[in-house]
Amino acid sequence: MIRTTTLSFAALLLAVLLAAVSCTKHGFNSRLTIAAIEGVEGEALKQAAVDYEKFTGVHIDVVQFPYANLFEKELLDLNSRTGAYDVIMMDDPWFPRFAESAFLTNMQPLLQKHGKDGPDPDFIASSIAVCRHPYQTGSLYALPYVGNSQLFFYRKDLFAKNNLKPPATWDDVLAAAKTIQEKEKGPDGGKMYGYVMRAAQGNAAVADFMPIFWAFGAEMFDAQGKPSVNSPEGIAALQFMLELGKYTPPGYVGFNASEVSAHLLNGTAAMSINWPAWISAFSDPAKSKVIGKIEFTTLPSARKAGQAEIGNWLIAIPRSSQNSDLAISFLLWATNSEQMKRSAQRGNPPTRKSLFQDADLVKQFPAYPAQLRSLETSRPRPRTSRWNEIENVFGIYLSKANSGELSPADAMNQANAEIDKILQRAGR
Amino acid sequence: MPRSTRFFSAPAARRELLLPYLLVAPALAVLLALSIYPLLYSITVSLQQETASGVVWTLAHFKRLGTDNFFRTALVHTFVYAVVALTFEFLLGLALALLLNQQMRGRGLFRASLLVPMMLPSVVVGIVWRLMLNPDFGAINGTLKHFGVNTESLTWTASPRLALLSVIAVDVWQWTPFVFLVLLAGLQAIPQEPYEAALIDGSSRWQTFRHITLPLLKPAILIVLLLRTIDLVRVFDQIFILTEGGPAFATETISLYIYRTAFRFFDFGYAAAMSFVLLALTNIISVVYIKLLRQ
Secondary structure, three states: OHHHHHHHHHHHHHHHHHHHHHHHHHHOOOEEEEEEEOOHHHHHHHHHHHHHHHHHOOEEEEEEEOHHHHHHHHHHHHHHOOOOOOEEEEEHHHHHHHHHOOOEOOHHHHHHHOOOOOOOOOEOHHHHHOOEEOOOOOEEOOEEEEOOEOEEEEEHHHHHHOOOOOOOEHHHHHHHHHHHHHHOEOOOOOEOEOOOOOOOOOHHHHHHHHHHHHHOOOOOEOOOOOEOOOOHHHHHHHHHHHHHHOOOOOOHHHOOHHHHHHHHHOOOEOEEEEOHHHHHHHHOOOOOOOOOOEEEEOOOEOOOOOOOEEOOEEEEOEOOOOOHHHHHHHHHHHOOHHHHHHHHHOOOOOOEHHHHOOHHHHHHOOOHHHHHHHHHOOEOOOOOOOHHHHHHHHHHHHHHHHOOOOOHHHHHHHHHHHHHHHHHHHHO | OOHHHHHHHOOHHHHHHHHHHHHHHHHHHHHHHHHHHHHHHHHHHHOEEEEOOEEEEOOHHHHHHHHOHHHHHHHHHHHHHHHHHHHHHHHHHHHHHHHHOOOOOOHHHHHHHHOHHHHOOHHHHHHHHHHHOOOOOOHHHHHHHHOOOOOOOOOHHHOOOOHHHHHHHHHHHHHHHHHHHHHHHHHHOOOOHHHHHHHHOOOOHHHHHHHHHHHHHHHHHHHHHHHHHHHHHOOOHHHHHHOOOOOOOOOOOHHHHHHHHHHHOOOHHHHHHHHHHHHHHHHHHHHHHHHHHHO
């Protein structure tokens, strides 16, 4: 009696197991799971997935995470090789980490299966370069989906009023900031600031500083790959940042993108570096007190030509995915001209040159010519798998210098030493 | 033969002997799976390092603790945070408990409204205070401006000097009610007789408080201090929402640094090593409190 119970229980268990196995073997083959970012970038991919399902019958699950969680979810999954995701969306600074750990599928052979020798030449070169490992020269491990790069925002009405020419150099920016802050008032008669930047530790401070750092001729690593942020150029760049800080609203060492945009939208600051995602807000009457008054341009120069930081969203196939053939078909479809145009209409800058020049899109997004120039001349954050750690440390010291806790030279020397420690640990 | 069959066919006496083990087995299994195994695993993680030639056993993570300036600073912040917040929460909580232990009108309303902050999730508290402390659009500076205070330099969480103070103030706001609640319960459990005796002996109010209330309240005080200390040492959520450790590292506590190391830098070994330091700290504190409680 007892034995029959045990036996029948074992049989039941076996049946359940078999059912589960057969399910993974057949039932799930025509389905894909995508890890995507929340917000407009991920939403566009989700819409593409819905359309793709209608055409092909392939069922696609899109799982969306906020920015802070997406990286850790993906890294945990890729590290343990569960194969939970067939397609992942990633911010381009994460790419070296994923590619170096051999977590991603090399796309070259998959493209060949589709009769292509490489990515479409219509993709912008700087966007394809961040999809290759090593940078620019290596194999292709991702496709660029959203073509963000920084832009310089300024109040053209105030520039015209004060006879200022459009800011071409960082010295122009400083001079204009000074003039505007002295002569202008905010919309409610309050204070008007010449500039606004974010210097909250981490990503924020570093993103707003890199264009100044590069324009001053500084480099994060020298030719031998040793950190060199404390070079004379690097220290001069930080000194310049503090100078600009005098024309930035107080408390900017705690600012993130939302505070910067709030000041611009309220008309209490005249210039800033920002990302294209904010452009549409300036023509929204519900949010903006400066409709039609903001101009978008490429980043100012100093000793070297101004360069924006690239911040593309990439899509890739984890090596642990069981459905790479299906995944590549979807990726090629989602990044084709027609689909990317739809994504662009939803508010995501494209990564194809032809779309930046597309008449309908330029009409909808007048900043496209400036965005294209910025993206084509943009440069990536240093390509290292330790970027998160380096950015964190660098940001802390930039923040400390901006709050007056450390002098620019001390901040850069200490940052250099800490970055060196990180590299040494990585090399061990 | 499978074990279960042997159990059912065993003689009654032996079955009785095995039964207790069988009954605790599920609890033990859960404990093993959810507590003991992860603990052992994190010990191995903290002692391993991935190198080009594979995983090696090493003490490097623990050695790094000694040379890591950020770790030391985070430890100091955690200590300051815990001591200052605990002091204020205790003193305010005690004062409120003594006040509301008396017969007065509207006591129930006061008690109930005092508990609201404690009921809110820390994330909500973080977001609400983040908005209130915003230097430009926040309610706090808005109110101060209304009274003619120059708020230009009062940037609260964005100022390296005021940030730690600001996050401590939020913690005090949120958790004083908890201290108050426990102490009030403690006060109400004290019998009336000693007070009556003291009254007859002509004891002053301070003497009554010092020699009757405090000693009889001691168990409640120690329990609430123990719980609050452990929570303060491992504080994470409000600070994460309010400042994310910034500006310029001014509010980075151990928990935030551990989180960053594990999930942003993906260095689980070092994060595990730091977690053991935190575990050791909370254990030492607990032992001290429990010793005091037993006296």
